[in-house]
Every structure is written in structure tokens, then in C-alpha cells.
Amino acid sequence: MSNFAEQTYKMNTDNMKGYSYDMGPARPPSEGAARSLLLRFTRRCPWNRCLFCAGRRGRVGQKFEYKSVEEIKGDIDSIKGIYDQIKAASVKLGHDGKVNNTVLRAILRGNPDIYGDSVDSQEIENRYQALVHIGNWIDSGEKTMFIQDSNSIIMHTRDLVPALQYLKKTFPKIERITTYAMAKSISKKTQEEMNALHEAGLSRVHIGLESGSDDVLAYMQKGATSAQQIDAGQKAVRAGLEVSEYMMPGLGGKKWSRENALESARVLNEIGDADFIRLRTLKIRKGTPLYEEYKAGNFVLATEDEMIDEIELMVQNLNCNSYLISDHIDNLIFEIEGQLPQDKDKILKVIADYKSMSAKERHSYKLRKYSGHYRGYGNPSAEIDQLIENAWSSVEGNKPDAEAKVEEAILAMFNYQSFTT
Ligand code: SF4
Incomplete structure (x- = not known):
């Protein structure tokens, strides 16, 4: 009898349009928590001028691109092809359509021609990411979807409407579609x-x-x-x-x-x-x-x-x-x-x-709160640790520069780790 952990699933690629699709990094935290399906309708930000904006400027670069309705539909077809194969694998392996690591690993193991070393490494990464992302989305109930990137509502309504309709028709279980605007x-x-x-x-x-x-x-x-x-x-x-x-x-x-x-x-x-x-x-x-x-x-x-x-x-x-x-x-x-x-x-x-609260209590609260986030990201910096220590020393000693030292440490912490905006 074969070991359950070693099961494999060979995908039927006849109706698959692609093994990866166009997914960007930008999404609100709530969509990450909901494990929403992510798909770009446009790429990057069409404005890109806000003085304070670091996140999308840094993560997705400068050049905005529209996508045609056909291109978006092609991505939706690719998602559907991967989705169907994950579901088929789950049923075949006895998981009743549910998705878990065993199912995803069986797919990875059973398709070395798609997920193996012979494929360009960036493309493997994209395929792997698409498989896991869609698997997680199925596992979360397939109810929520986020349209990327920063302002897809800039698309002509005559393009956006059929793209949305195609998405809903392809995945009728979606109940909520969200976008930045x-x-x-x-x-x-x-x-x-x-x-x-x-x-x-x-x-x-x-x-x-x-x-x-x-x-x-x-x-x-x-x-x-x-x-x-x-x-x-x-x-x-x-x-x-x-x-x-x-x-x-x-x-x-x-x-x-x-x-x-x-x-x-x-x-x-x-x-x-x-x-x-x-x-x-x-x-x-x-x-x-x-x-x-x-x-x-x-x-x-x-x-x-x-x-x-x-x-x-x-x-x-x-x-x-x-x-x-x-x-x-x-x-x-x-x-x-x-x-x-x-x-x-x-x-x-x-x-x-x-x-x-007293000034000392407020400064302590700020330092504790933000340094907790900072340390939560791991890999702390000696330079910033020193700034935090200096701030604590000023706060504990009720020194006149306590607030300035706390502000300095906070600025440094938020610039050390790539906290999202
Ligand atoms: S992503 Fe948003 S905040 Fe950043 S430049 Fe574009 S519009 Fe401004």
C-alpha cells in the first residue's frame, strides 16, 4: 500500500490555458486575511506621484499598463484551468474537493515537466505561487476576490464591465469583489x-x-x-x-x-x-x-x-x-x-x-508598541537597537529629549523593515 504522503497526481493539461497568471503584490491586509483571489486588471499605478507613497512605487515600479479585456479573460481562463485540476486532484486523492498541502504536494510531485528544474526558475516560482494561491483560495471558500493593482477603476467602464461579468460567470461562488480606487x-x-x-x-x-x-x-x-x-x-x-x-x-x-x-x-x-x-x-x-x-x-x-x-x-x-x-x-x-x-x-x-497618561508612560507605550512590531519582523539591526536603547534611557531618566529620541527611534524602525503602507 502506497504511503499517503507520497501520493502523486498527474494533471490533465488538455484544457489548461497557462500554469501561472498575472498576480501582483499589492492588496489590502484584509484581503490577505480573507485569502482572496488576486488578479491584476491593470499593472501598477497610473498616477505614481503622491509624495508619501513608498509601497506601490517601490514594489511595482513606475510604468503603468492597461490590460485588454482579452488579456484579463485569458488570465481568468488560466486560473480556471489550475482551479479545475486542483479540484480534480482532491477528488481523485480522496479529499472530496477540499484542498490541503497533501493535494498540492501531490500535484507538484506528479508534474515535474511543469514544476521541475527544466523550467525557467522565475516561471517555476510563478507557477508554484499560482498553484498555492489558488489552492488557498479554494480552501477559504472561493468567496472573495481582489482586483489589482492600484487603480483599475481607471479602465473604461465598457472594458471593466465585461471583465467583471466574465469573472463572475467563471467563478459563480464569488460573493465579494474589491478593488483600490x-x-x-x-x-x-x-x-x-x-x-x-x-x-x-x-x-x-x-x-x-x-x-x-x-x-x-x-x-x-x-x-x-x-x-x-x-x-x-x-x-x-x-x-x-x-x-x-x-x-x-x-x-x-x-x-x-x-x-x-x-x-x-x-x-x-x-x-x-x-x-x-x-x-x-x-x-x-x-x-x-x-x-x-x-x-x-x-x-x-x-x-x-x-x-x-x-x-x-x-x-x-x-x-x-x-x-x-x-x-x-x-x-x-x-x-x-x-x-x-x-x-x-x-x-x-x-x-x-x-x-x-504621564509623558513617561506615553513614551514607554510608544516604544513598547512599535519596537514589538519591529522585533516581530526578526533580524533586528544593531544601529536601530541602539536608538531604541537611547530612547529608553532618556524616557526612564525623564530627560527633556525623551520625546525626540522616541520619535527618532520610531522613524528608524519604520524605515528598517519594509512595513506595508
Ligand atoms: S499607489 Fe496610491 S498612494 Fe501611491 S502614487 Fe499611486 S495613487 Fe498615490
Whole structure:
């Protein structure tokens, strides 16, 4: 009797279109947690000018590319071919259509011509990644899908609609299709176009509001005005999409700190019914134009505590119907969370509790919190460890430079590890 762990499955490649497909790196953390199917409808960012943007600029390069509807359908066909073979392998090996490592390993073992050394190493990596990714997606229930990269909603609606329809037709179990979207691109579409996208299957958009202040938006070269942000948010909500607006405390620096809070509240109130307001506190990354501005003294970074004041001021002025959430390691206080307007006092109490701590307690909290993330990534740097130690020494000794040392250590930590934006 053969050992179960040594089972193999020879794929039937007759109807397979490809063994890999076009999957990019960019996706929100929530889509990673849901193990959503990832597929690029476009490549990279069509704007690529925001001064603070490190993630997508660094990870996917500069040049934006549209894909034709045929190319997207070809990728969907490739996914389907791999999907069918994973399912067939599972049934044949006695796993009843369920996917686990045994099934995936049996496929890898049974198809050395596809996953073996004779194939170009990058292509092997792509094939392996596609197999595991689709296997994980099946295992997660095949319900969620994320359209990459940074702004595929820029596609003509006449292209996006058939691509979405083909996706839904090919994988009818998908219940939720999400994408990132620039406010400007949504704003350029008519309400009817947004409705058509929702009808074709698009269910969620993540919009980079960043700030409601026109001064901040212009300085950061966000490529959208507050009026466009409002228009885009309202259109998406009216179309029936679930909308997440990403707001960045600190993006105005010290200069526009109050404006960032008050104007963001104004815009979010005008949008009114965005489902989520997601906080992404500014962390300046090396290699971004904003870092150069900061080094040149043209952008004065607000402190972590000033950014908490900013969040407090914004929350005090919010009267929309949105769920506010602090769901990223860039944020200091994860407990800032609740449904507005009813949880406003609860959220403000969390902030007040933080602010009621002594300076020493607050600095210790910041150091503990961020160095925990930093160490969680492993492979710490001696230089940064020293900065953290210096900061602890100043905090413990109640020295006047304690806050500055803590801020210096935080900046270094976020620039050492490639935390996502
Ligand atoms: S923040 Fe978004 S829109 Fe701006 S450059 Fe980065 S990916 Fe593009």
C-alpha cells in the first residue's frame, strides 16, 4: 500500500490555458486575511506621484499598463484551468474537493515537466505561487476576490464591465469583489457607470482619501481635490458599493495638523455613509519624495502625540455613519474603533485615556508598541537597537529629549523593515 504522503497526481493539461497568471503584490491586509483571489486588471499605478507613497512605487515600479479585456479573460481562463485540476486532484486523492498541502504536494510531485528544474526558475516560482494561491483560495471558500493593482477603476467602464461579468460567470461562488480606487478616477465616471460596475459584480472599493484638506492634497500631489473626494465617495455609496475611506493622520505635518483633522471630518461627513474610515498614520519612508522634503526641513513631521490629537479632533467633528477603525501597524492605538455616531464617546474615551497618561508612560507605550512590531519582523539591526536603547534611557531618566529620541527611534524602525503602507 502506497504511503499517503507520497501520493502523486498527474494533471490533465488538455484544457489548461497557462500554469501561472498575472498576480501582483499589492492588496489590502484584509484581503490577505480573507485569502482572496488576486488578479491584476491593470499593472501598477497610473498616477505614481503622491509624495508619501513608498509601497506601490517601490514594489511595482513606475510604468503603468492597461490590460485588454482579452488579456484579463485569458488570465481568468488560466486560473480556471489550475482551479479545475486542483479540484480534480482532491477528488481523485480522496479529499472530496477540499484542498490541503497533501493535494498540492501531490500535484507538484506528479508534474515535474511543469514544476521541475527544466523550467525557467522565475516561471517555476510563478507557477508554484499560482498553484498555492489558488489552492488557498479554494480552501477559504472561493468567496472573495481582489482586483489589482492600484487603480483599475481607471479602465473604461465598457472594458471593466465585461471583465467583471466574465469573472463572475467563471467563478459563480464569488460573493465579494474589491478593488483600490483613486477618487479622481471614480469622480470621472458617471453615476450610471458606477451603478453598472456594481451590477457587474464589483462590491467594494478602497479609496485613498488621505486628507480632506485641499492644501494637504495639493502639497502631497494626491491628484484629487476635496470636491472630487466627496463626489467619488458619494457616487460609490449611491451605487451600492461598500466603501472604505483611508485617512492619514499626520499627512499635513505640523503646519496643517488641525486642517488635516477638520477638513477630513468635513469631507467624510459630506460623503456621509462610507462604510469604513480606516486610519493609516503617516510614517515617512526613505526613498519617497516626502522623505527628501522632511530631510530638507520643508516638511515638519508631527509627533505621534500630535497625530493622536489630530485623530481626536477629527472624531470630535465627525457626524457621519461610518465604522472607524485603526487596523494597521502604522497606527499607535489599535483600540480606536467603533461605529459612528453612536460610539463616538467610546472612541474619544480611548484617546482621552491615552492622553491622561504621564509623558513617561506615553513614551514607554510608544516604544513598547512599535519596537514589538519591529522585533516581530526578526533580524533586528544593531544601529536601530541602539536608538531604541537611547530612547529608553532618556524616557526612564525623564530627560527633556525623551520625546525626540522616541520619535527618532520610531522613524528608524519604520524605515528598517519594509512595513506595508
Ligand atoms: S498612494 Fe496610491 S495613487 Fe498615490 S502614487 Fe501611491 S499607489 Fe499611486
